[in-house]
Amino acid sequence: MNVREWALITFTILAQMSVGSFIVLGIVHYFVGKKAGEQQADELSDRALLAIGPVLALGMAASLLHLGNPLNAYKAVTNLGTSWLSREIFFGVLFAVAGAAFAVMQWKKIATFQVRNVIAMVAAGIGIALVYSMSMVYMMPTRPGWNLITTPVSFFATTLLLGVLAMGAAFVANYWYVQSKNPGCASEQCVLLRDSLRWIAISSIVLLGFQFVVLPLSIALMAASGATESAAMFVGEYGALFALRLVLVFLGAGVLGIFVYREAQSAGHERMMSVLAYGAFAFVLVGEIVGRFLFYATATHFGLQ
C-alpha cells in the first residue's frame, strides 16, 4: 500500500459517503417536511446538506494524489465512449455541480420548493450514476477478484450505510448547535431528531444484514470464478483485518444502532443518543475504510504483469 492506493481509498469512500448522504438527506427531508412542515425540515437538515460539499471536495482532491501527472487531470473526461474511469470523473464533477447548485438554492431559498425538489432528484440520479460508474471501473477481465457482481452491489451498500450513519451524526451535531444558540426553543426539533434517528437506526441495521450477505457471497464468488488467490487472502494473510472490518461494522451499525433506537424512543436521553450516533458512524466509517483497503489489497492480476 502506498500513497496512490490510499488516495483511491479516500476518494471512493468519501465520494460514496457524499452520494449516500445526499440521498438519505433527501428522504429524511421529504418525510419530515410532510409531518412537520417545510420550515422544521429545513431547520433539521440544511446545515447537514452544507456538510456534504466539503466531504466530496476532499475526496476529489484526494483522487488527484493517485495520478502520476495531475496537470493532465482535466483531460480525463475525454474518453466517455469506452472508459469507465472517464465516466466516473464526468459524473463526479456533474454530481458536485448539481449538488452545489441545489445546496445554494436550498440555503438561500432560491426558486420554489418544487423546482428545488426537481434539482435535488436530478443530483441524486447523477450520484447513483457516479457510484455505478465508480464500481464499473473495477469490472475488468484482468482483475478477477473485482470482476464480480458483488463489486457494484457492495459499493452501493457502502454508499447507503455511510450515508445513513453520516447523516445521523450530522443531525445530532446540528441539534446541539441549535441548542447552544437558542436553548429550549427546539423542542419540536428534538422530537424530529428522535424520529429521524429511529429510522436511521432501523435502516442501518437492515443495511448491516444486507452487507453480511454480500460480503461472504463476494468471497464465495471469488473462490468459484478464478480469483481463488483473492479469496484465500481474505481468510489467510488478511484474515485478521477482515474480521476487524466485520466486527466494526457489526458493532457500529448493529449493536450501537439498537442502542440509538432505544435511546431515541423517549425524550430525555438526547445526550446518550448523540454519543451513540457519533460512535455508530465512527465505527462504520473505520470498518468501511478497512473494507476498501482489503478490496485493493486482495486484487490479483490475471495474465502477465
Add this chain to the structure above:
Amino acid sequence: MAKQLGFHINSSVCANCKACQVACQDKNNLPAAIRWRRVVLYGGGGWVEKDGRWMPNGVFSYSVSFACMHCENPLCVQACPTGALMKRADGVVLINQDQCVGCRYCEWACPYGAPQFNEAKGVMTKCNFCEDLLAQGQNPACVDACPMRAIEYGDIAELRAKYGTLAEVEPLPSASITLPHAVVTPHRNAQASGTGTGKIMNLPEEL
C-alpha cells in the same frame, strides 16, 4: 503499409538470451525497471521415487519473448480516460505521453503487462513497434537483435498464413481476452494457456 502489424515469436528456438529485451531497452533508452519486451521462462516437472532411486519426472522448460501484442481488442485503449492510448491505422497501439494523466488504469486492464509506468515522468510508457525505425524502412530493434532469428514482424495476415494462428501458450493469458496480434510457434513442450502444470521460473528482477 500493412493493415495490422504483428509479431511472430518462434518459441521453439528461443534460447532465453534476452538480447531482444536488452536491444529494446537500449534502442528506446528505457530505465532499468521498464522492459517493453521481456523473455519469460516457463517450466515444471519434478522428481519421482522409483525402485529406491529418484528419477526426473516430466521436467521441462521453454521461453517465450513477449511485448505489447497491439491487440485487436486493446483493453488499455478502451480503459484510458484521456484518449492518450490509441490504435494507429497500421494497428500499432501507441501512447501520447502529453495526454497521459498517469492513472495507471491501462496497467490494470492489460493482461500482458505492456503499459509500464515511468516513475520519474509520472506517465505510462509502452512498446511503439520502433515506429521511427519502421518509418525509415528498418526492422524493430528486437527483431534484428535476436541471434536465433526467433522474432519476425509484418502484416499479421501474412504471418498467420505462414505460421498458423496460435497465440496462447503458457504463461501467456488466453488470447480470447484481447485478440492479440501475435503468432507463436510453440516449443515442443509448450502447454496451452490455462492448462499449464509449470510456473514462471524467472527471478523476480528479470521480469
